[in-house]
Amino acid sequence: MGWGDLGVYGEPSRETPNLDRMAAEGMLFPNFYTANPLCSPSRAALLTGRLPIRSGFYTTNGHARNAYTPQEIVGGIPDSELLLPALLKGAGYVSKIVGKWHLGHRPQFHPLRHGFDEWFGSPNCHFGPYDDKARPNIPVYRDQEMVGRFYEEFPINLKTGEANLTQIYLQEALEFIQRQQAAHRPFFLYWAVDATHAPVYASKPFLGTSQRGRYGDAIRELDDSVGRILHLLRDLGIAENTFVFFTSDNGAALISAPRQGGSNGPFLCGKQTTFEGGMREPAIAWWPGHIPAGQVSHQLGSIMDLFTTSLSLAGLEPPRDRAIDGLDLLPAMLQGHLTDRPIFYYRGNTLMAVTLGQYKAHFWTWTNSWEEFKQGIDFCPGQNVSGVTTHSQEEHTKLPLIFHLGRDPGERFPLSIASIEYLDALRRITPVVQQHQEALVPGQPQLNVCNRAVMNWAPPGCEKLGKCLTPPESVPEKCSWPH
């Protein structure tokens, strides 16, 4: 989902009344960022509070390449990483993930091995259908065991776009909340739905209801679901004891637009890029009785802050034996304090850009290669900023391209390198980047090796269902990450 997909962020069709109301009752963050322009690394960052470069959610197979966890990936979340649900156990929290995990699908990487108590959902994206020969369909798990596969027990109709997954995920969420409330247990619910990821889907009551096509149908169903979750919290009388945060793991995938891709509002490009459209996200905090209603915070926020903030809410400290990139947002949310902090934009292990205050400096520019672009793969359709949306990797580490995001949120007008403003901005940014890079200890890269043998051929529980498939011979290969 993109920054511009909610009514409260200016989507012209204004079809998100529940999320808009959540913002009106809570706090909107217009300057909130994910940790990476695509899924797996961002989700690793959310749950670890650390940049993907630290947790190993990157590749070194090529320069500045985006990598994730398709089902041929060998790696996943290392045991050495401490995830939010594992830490929250220290304060008695019960944790559940509903939806897409995406931190590795081999059994040792499963959510229940990393602190979650419950899981309903899938380890990988819902791509398919597959023939179960070249590759198997993605399994759906309940806790440790699979309960079926996408396109089999959990159908997605690619032609009509119909799938009941969001409704199933919603019921899982509501049931979990009710159960914890009844038992008076504190809980952490990670509701990681994926209806807006191509192939985009919605359930029958929502299909065809949006002015924005199928993508809008999916957004409407998510919006409705968020409304129901918040409503339940109020009904159960626990709204004032429950912190809820809504955000996205990357910008709208403009490559899927217009039928299966959304809007990044006024921002440049989308998913896969380190322009604002790829990493600035919708973000709403809701905690009635604590966060004052109808506020806007200009805090530069990060998805990694949710790690630190959640620990803070539970009365816990973040781990001290490792670098944590997340800030505690409570001072911003409860007292309106602003903390000066940088936002780093990575592709693989390459620091592409940094934002500090209103200034964003690009050290490298790239959308994708000329080869891909000529094949019609375009992460910036209709947008072309000369020298900025480049199709070769352009290095600017000595003299970065600097934009003022207040005057120029669309990153169209780089500051003149001869201006005093440029020099002042560079002077502020340089030591922050230097300090970051000097202290950085990259984790072991997890996204380098692929192997068809590790696909979801025979997930735990497949025997009971008679759904085990025979894996091919093990052939480890370097994964190919074209962009």
Add this chain to the structure above:
Amino acid sequence: MGWGDLGVYGEPSRETPNLDRMAAEGMLFPNFYTANPLCSPSRAALLTGRLPIRSGFYTTNGHARNAYTPQEIVGGIPDSELLLPALLKGAGYVSKIVGKWHLGHRPQFHPLRHGFDEWFGSPNCHFGPYDDKARPNIPVYRDQEMVGRFYEEFPINLKTGEANLTQIYLQEALEFIQRQQAAHRPFFLYWAVDATHAPVYASKPFLGTSQRGRYGDAIRELDDSVGRILHLLRDLGIAENTFVFFTSDNGAALISAPRQGGSNGPFLCGKQTTFEGGMREPAIAWWPGHIPAGQVSHQLGSIMDLFTTSLSLAGLEPPRDRAIDGLDLLPAMLQGHLTDRPIFYYRGNTLMAVTLGQYKAHFWTWTNSWEEFKQGIDFCPGQNVSGVTTHSQEEHTKLPLIFHLGRDPGERFPLSIASIEYLDALRRITPVVQQHQEALVPGQPQLNVCNRAVMNWAPPGCEKLGKCLTPPESVPEKCSWPH
């Protein structure tokens, strides 16, 4: 000002708390259009309820050319046109225009000759300063007589951006409202401020206060002023008797971006073009106790509707002896009714495009010429949609380019002409355009002839001030309209 310049429309810095509150207390129109992608014709349309092609606010000097009223223009609003303030007199209304008139600066075109009872402001844009030899500075009028000139009695500091004009215009508005309320007279105030038009200005308390640079300072001052006007209406106890509408006469001038130009949100291009960025406008209706608070109307609205709606509010009928393009918006505002109606996009007397429902058909595409573009004049900076943002005038009258504005508000993905959706849309649009064109009687074009002798050399009242200048010899020429 552009669609994307208000917080409520998604501007990331969210610096328009008063306009955002106005929307929260009233009705927001995300699909509201001006009548032309530039100033004079749009303002003529607002006050006549008629397309500029009918009132003569166009040129035939070139094909599909934008024309306006610089001070060398000979034409202006014809006496045959009936303006809103003249009609409102029939219901006892007193009318005042504050700010830029722009319907002709020669005395016969002045607002007081066309129904306004009071005027404080200028006939033309605040360009300058001039040397009073090649061209005079633009006069500022109080009613029939000039009271000074821009850059002289009414300074605008081009270097710092400081000018007190918005504050002066605000005081004029507040004083007028108080006076009419005290006299229990119904009133029409046309508050036509121009601080966001380059050269952009703001008064000292606002300069440097925006995260968006000088343009943002100007927006903040306008926002603050609107807040003060609404506050006065409440204080005087007449808010529930006063209909207030906020909109703009064209999209943000991206050619002035980023320092003096604003945001058209997710829309394509800006001022001067017939893409959405040039003509879709912010629009907020406010009438406490009548228009329900916090509503969004998806009515396709037009600036010309304000003519018809205002007459309706005053219990008057629009003239029957001429074509009126404006709709009465009261059913949309008070009962939530939606009326199916086309939006026409003209450049000069060329119908460039039409929107009907969610579909927009372009019959001609053009931004500006290659010659201008190569000189750096760019109405779509950073945007380039192949075959759409063309630099030669491309005709598509037989097979228009059609976009679905719900799925694709940015006009990036034309529908395939082989699709059923395209054919269905074309089948709906064709008769509407045919009917429009067959019935259309263009007015005498007012914007063809220019003459340096008609400039503001010796406006009425100049003698008293000793500010009369000697006009040069009269040499009528065809005006040059490059785009």
